Amino acid sequence: MSRIGPPLLVELRQVGKVYHLGESRITALKTVNLSIHRGEFVAVWGPSGSGKSTLCNLIGLLDVCSSGTVRFEGQDVAALSDDQRSELRNRGIGFVFQSFNLIPVLSALENVMLPLQISGVSTAQARRAARKRLAEVGLDDHAAHRPAKLSGGQQQRVAIARALVTDPALVIADEPTANLDSENALRITELMRRLNSNNGTTFVFSTHDQRLLERVERQIQMRDGEIIDDRSPEQPAMRLDRSVGL
Amino acid sequence: MMTWIKLALRNLFRNRRRSLFTILAIGLGFAAVNTLGGFTAYIFTSLKDSYIYAQGNGHLSVFKTGFLQEGKLDPTRYLIDEEEMGVIQQVLARHPEIVVVAPQLHISGLLSNGKVSTIFIAAGRVPSAVRRINEHARGMIGKIQLFDGKSLEDDVIHGIGLSRGLAEQLNLDLGSDAVAMAPTVSGQINALDAQVFQLFDGPVEALEDKLMSVSLKFAQSLYDTGSVDRLTLLLTNDDTTETVRAQLAGELAAEGLKLEVKTWNELSTFYTKVKQMFDVIFLFTFLIVFTIVVMSVINTVSMAIMERTREIGTLRALGFKRRGIVGLFAAESMLLGILGSLLGMVLTLITWSGVAFFKPTWIPPQITRRVPLEVYLVPDYMLYSILLLIVLSLAAASLPARTAARMQIVGALGHT
Ligand SMILES: Nc1ncnc2c1ncn2[C@@H]1O[C@H](COP(=O)(O)OP(=O)(O)OP(=O)(O)O)[C@@H](O)[C@H]1O
Ligand SMILES: [Mg+2]
Numbered sequence A: 001m002s003r004i005g006p007p008l009l010v011e012l013r014q015v016g017k018v019y020h021l022g023e024s025r026i027t028a029l030k031t032v033n034l035s036i037h038r039g040e041f042v043a044v045w046g047p048s049g050s051g052k053s054t055l056c057n058l059i060g061l062l063d064v065c066s067s068g069t070v071r072f073e074g075q076d077v078a079a080l081s082d083d084q085r086s087e088l089r090n091r092g093i094g095f096v097f098q099s100f101n102l103i104p105v106l107s108a109l110e111n112v113m114l115p116l117q118i119s120g121v122s123t124a125q126a127r128r129a130a131r132k133r134l135a136e137v138g139l140d141d142h143a144a145h146r147p148a149k150l151s152g153g154q155q156q157r158v159a160i161a162r163a164l165v166t167d168p169a170l171v172i173a174d175e176p177t178a179n180l181d182s183e184n185a186l187r188i189t190e191l192m193r194r195l196n197s198n199n200g201t202t203f204v205f206s207t208h209d210q211r212l213l214e215r216v217e218r219q220i221q222m223r224d225g226e227i228i229d230d231r232s233p234e235q236p237a238m239r240l241d242r243s244v245g246l
Numbered sequence B: 001m002m003t004w005i006k007l008a009l010r011n012l013f014r015n016r017r018r019s020l021f022t023i024l025a026i027g028l029g030f031a032a033v034n035t036l037g038g039f040t041a042y043i044f045t046s047l048k049d050s051y052i053y054a055q056g057n058g059h060l061s062v063f064k065t066g067f068l069q070e071g072k073l074d075p076t077r078y079l080i081d082e083e084e085m086g087v088i089q090q091v092l093a094r095h096p097e098i099v100v101v102a103p104q105l106h107i108s109g110l111l112s113n114g115k116v117s118t119i120f121i122a123a124g125r126v127p128s129a130v131r132r133i134n135e136h137a138r139g140m141i142g143k144i145q146l147f148d149g150k151s152l153e154d155d156v157i158h159g160i161g162l163s164r165g166l167a168e169q170l171n172l173d174l175g176s177d178a179v180a181m182a183p184t185v186s187g188q189i190n191a192l193d194a195q196v197f198q199l200f201d202g203p204v205e206a207l208e209d210k211l212m213s214v215s216l217k218f219a220q221s222l223y224d225t226g227s228v229d230r231l232t233l234l235l236t237n238d239d240t241t242e243t244v245r246a247q248l249a250g251e252l253a254a255e256g257l258k259l260e261v262k263t264w265n266e267l268s269t270f271y272t273k274v275k276q277m278f279d280v281i282f283l284f285t286f287l288i289v290f291t292i293v294v295m296s297v298i299n300t301v302s303m304a305i306m307e308r309t310r311e312i313g314t315l316r317a318l319g320f321k322r323r324g325i326v327g328l329f330a331a332e333s334m335l336l337g338i339l340g341s342l343l344g345m346v347l348t349l350i351t352w353s354g355v356a357f358f359k360p361t362w363i364p365p366q367i368t369r370r371v372p373l374e375v376y377l378v379p380d381y382m383l384y385s386i387l388l389l390i391v392l393s394l395a396a397a398s399l400p401a402r403t404a405a406r407m408q409i410v411g412a413l414g415h416t
Helices: A052-059 A082-092 A108-118 A123-136 A152-164 A182-199 B002-014 B016-054 B082-093 B127-135 B139-143 B164-169 B216-223 B238-254 B269-307 B309-317 B322-358 B379-406 B409-413
Strands: A008-021 A024-037 A041-045 A067-072 A093-096 A170-174 A202-207 A218-223 A226-231 B060-064 B098-112 B117-125 B147-149 B159-163 B177-183 B189-200 B211-215 B230-235 B259-263
Touching (some): A008 A052, A024 A067, A024 A202, B016 B127, B082 B238, B098 B216, B117 B164, B177 B216, B189 B211
Parallel strands (some): A041 A218
Antiparallel strands (some): A008 A024, B060 B230, B060 B259
16 A cells, blocks of 8 residues: 555546447546656557547546546545636646647737636736746747747647646646657647656657657556556556555 | 835836827716716707796795695685785895796687587786896797797786697687687686787697697686785795795795795706706716726726736736735826816817817707707716716726735746
């Protein structure tokens, strides 16, 4: 029972997700058991429709599961109200989306400031923190630009800065590179890797691009709503059923 | 706070044309309601001034209790005799706010040109007192002469005025002689020589061939009495009408007199009817504007929500609460309401100054002369309009905004 090492951040137990589309039921996740610890860099990969996004959405508290339990920082997510989940997302989780999802009427800097302003941080303080994050992703000279004036790679870097601005415990990136060319895809992945090792921020990112998995320590492979493989390249066997014993 | 208002404002600018049309709809609605409101305010004031001052009816009238209901059946019983008048005068003298006291006796009978005769009804009034009432009128109203010919005089008893219809029926003109006949208060038939001093237009069609105006002394001679049937009182200030009425009623009752005091708007049925009509028109206009504003705001907000579904999902993911989403769209529609109201105020001011500059004239009902058409600026209406339009915009936005706030985040982000 007792484990040495970094504390548990997210825990999924017997988690299933069913979508109702009119009469029909679509099982997106069957029974998933999964534990993610602080500081991990986790890649979720698998074919289209395998349930990667569904998994990311449940871990990111964007959706609630149909069965099983999802715990974030030990807290059963199903027991939280919508407002409490919003607060938890705001302070504890950063999001990077496939299509960047920057607010078009806000400048790059204002986009990065947004999560802080939602939590009620003063404008001056938010601006200072946002500038720092923009510098971190190498876009401090584009602070005043609106998203439409930025390239895809630049937009995604702004989005990463936005995801990190609240110093969240976890960043969820669902296919962050799918809309980027391979060079930018690599750069974004590298950036996330660097932020993970420099700041210790936990990353969960999904992809179906196998090339991006090189040097990712933990890889979760999905198929048909199930995790079929959960391993790190260096220590193949150790992690497979780590969640089962908890 | 400023951040969200800034965000709302920028969002409005995203679809300029749509926002502009909504603001225009609100502005035009605002201007329509306020211009119509300003026009009705002018109409009401004119009718009121015309009744009180131009027609010389004053603010208050004192009758014997029951006169208005049964006065015609038993004239003697409901007349105010000289002795009672003395008591009333004493009470009135205690009130400096009463500036003119004008007794009247309304009569009816037959008017003859020597060959044929026809029915007339007439108000017997003291010409000098009526003139003093006229002189108190503000602006144009007191200066409009409502008749052709010369004015009646207190002591030139035989001078009378005829409505044009009545004069036509008897083939009388200015200067013609006629004879008025009527039963006296004691029941004998009496006749009095008269000369046509003036011709005027009857205020309503039905009275056009019956109405006559005479001096009080003429009326009293014809009825063979020293009594009057009412006292009309002019006050210094319109707003004191109700208070003075209440005071007088109390004081007169304390003197043991069975009298009732009526206000000008209780007696002016025309004013009341016109007011009711304009109130209905106003209500209709208001409802139309209301509907247009609500519909265009609902439309604008719904479209914005549809276009920005993914953005709503993003904001929710970043930690916006449901009420934050409602607040964001509420702020946008409130800005629409505010900007629309501002535009509306400008449009109303333009209309107002246009009317003030070009001074259009018109012939209102019941008056046969051209008079200037005016539109008043009513700050109260403006204030209520602004508040109401903002509240309306908010209410209209709340429905679609609530739906937006209840959207599934994952669905809003668009499942990939
Ligand atoms: N909102 C939804 N309503 C109905 N079915 C859905 C919904 N979201 C996902 N699904 C279904 O659930 C299954 C898993 O979908 P999910 O989006 O998690 O897969 P994915 O691995 O992210 O695929 P992709 O690589 O295409 O993004 C699919 O069959 C999908 O059609
Ligand atoms: Mg997906």
